[in-house]
Amino acid sequence: MxxxxxxxxxxxxxxxxxxxxxxxxxxxxxxxxxxxxxxxxxxxxxxxxxxxxxxxxxxxxRLEDTHRSVIAAAYENLAGTNQIHRAILRMLDPIAFEPFLHDLGGEVADILRVDMVRLVLESAQNDSDPAIRRLGDVLSVAEPGFIEEYLSGGSGAPQRQVTLRQLHEGDARIYGDKAGWMRSEACLKLDFGAGRLPGLLVMGSEDPHMFTPQQGTDLLAFFAGVFERAMRRWLS
Structure with a gap:
C-alpha cells in the first residue's frame, strides 16, 4: 500500500x-x-x-511588553490628571469659606476616590470656636509643631511637600473614630505665607495601595499649590 x-x-x-x-x-x-x-x-x-x-x-x-506598559502608564497619567483637574474645579466653586471646606470631605473626596479628606491647621488657640466645631468633619486644629512631628514621626527630618505612605492604622488625631479603617494616606504640607503657621491636607484611604511611596507626587503637589492659594484668599 x-x-x-x-x-x-x-x-x-x-x-x-x-x-x-x-x-x-x-x-x-x-x-x-x-x-x-x-x-x-x-x-x-x-x-x-x-x-x-x-x-x-x-x-x-520585550519591546512589545515595554510598549504596552508605556501606553498603560500614559493612559493612567491622563486619567489622574483629569481627576485632579475636576477636583480643583469643584473645590473652587464655593464662594463662602464653610462650603469650601465642607466640600473637601464631600464631592472633592468623591472625585479623588478617597475615603477621608482632613485639613489640619496649627494654632496657639484652642478649638472651642463655634465655627471650628461646625467644621469638625473636615477641620482639625493642632498645637504649633504638630505637623512636622506627624510627618517625620518625631525624627525631625525635613519633609517634602507631599508624603505618601501606607499605614497599619490611621492617627485618631487626624481621622477620629475612623482611624482604624485607614490603610494609606497622602499628606500635603501647606504654606500659607510669611507670618502664618503651616497647614496639612490629609487624604486617607481604606485601600493600602491607594498611596504608596513609589508613586509620583507631581499632580498632588499641583493640587496642594492650588489649595494653598485658595486658603490664602480666605485667611487674608
Missing amino acids: SSTPETITDTLREEIISRPDMILDDRDLMQALIAANERSMGGNIVDLRGIAMERLESRLD
Missing part, C-alpha cells in the same frame, strides 16, 4: 504567492516553517539563522 504526499491546491498556492505577508505576519506559521526546515537539515547542523531569529523574536516580545 503506497501513499503520495499531500500537495496544496493551486488556489491556496496562488494566494500565498500573491500575499506572502499573510504568512510572514503569522508567528505560529513562521515558527512551524522554521522547525520543518531544521528537521530537514538533520541534527548535526547548527542553524545560526534560526538562532538569530529566536533572539530577534525574544527582543520583539
Whole structure:
C-alpha cells in the first residue's frame, strides 16, 4: 500500500504567492516553517539563522511588553490628571469659606476616590470656636509643631511637600473614630505665607495601595499649590 504526499491546491498556492505577508505576519506559521526546515537539515547542523531569529523574536516580545506598559502608564497619567483637574474645579466653586471646606470631605473626596479628606491647621488657640466645631468633619486644629512631628514621626527630618505612605492604622488625631479603617494616606504640607503657621491636607484611604511611596507626587503637589492659594484668599 503506497501513499503520495499531500500537495496544496493551486488556489491556496496562488494566494500565498500573491500575499506572502499573510504568512510572514503569522508567528505560529513562521515558527512551524522554521522547525520543518531544521528537521530537514538533520541534527548535526547548527542553524545560526534560526538562532538569530529566536533572539530577534525574544527582543520583539520585550519591546512589545515595554510598549504596552508605556501606553498603560500614559493612559493612567491622563486619567489622574483629569481627576485632579475636576477636583480643583469643584473645590473652587464655593464662594463662602464653610462650603469650601465642607466640600473637601464631600464631592472633592468623591472625585479623588478617597475615603477621608482632613485639613489640619496649627494654632496657639484652642478649638472651642463655634465655627471650628461646625467644621469638625473636615477641620482639625493642632498645637504649633504638630505637623512636622506627624510627618517625620518625631525624627525631625525635613519633609517634602507631599508624603505618601501606607499605614497599619490611621492617627485618631487626624481621622477620629475612623482611624482604624485607614490603610494609606497622602499628606500635603501647606504654606500659607510669611507670618502664618503651616497647614496639612490629609487624604486617607481604606485601600493600602491607594498611596504608596513609589508613586509620583507631581499632580498632588499641583493640587496642594492650588489649595494653598485658595486658603490664602480666605485667611487674608
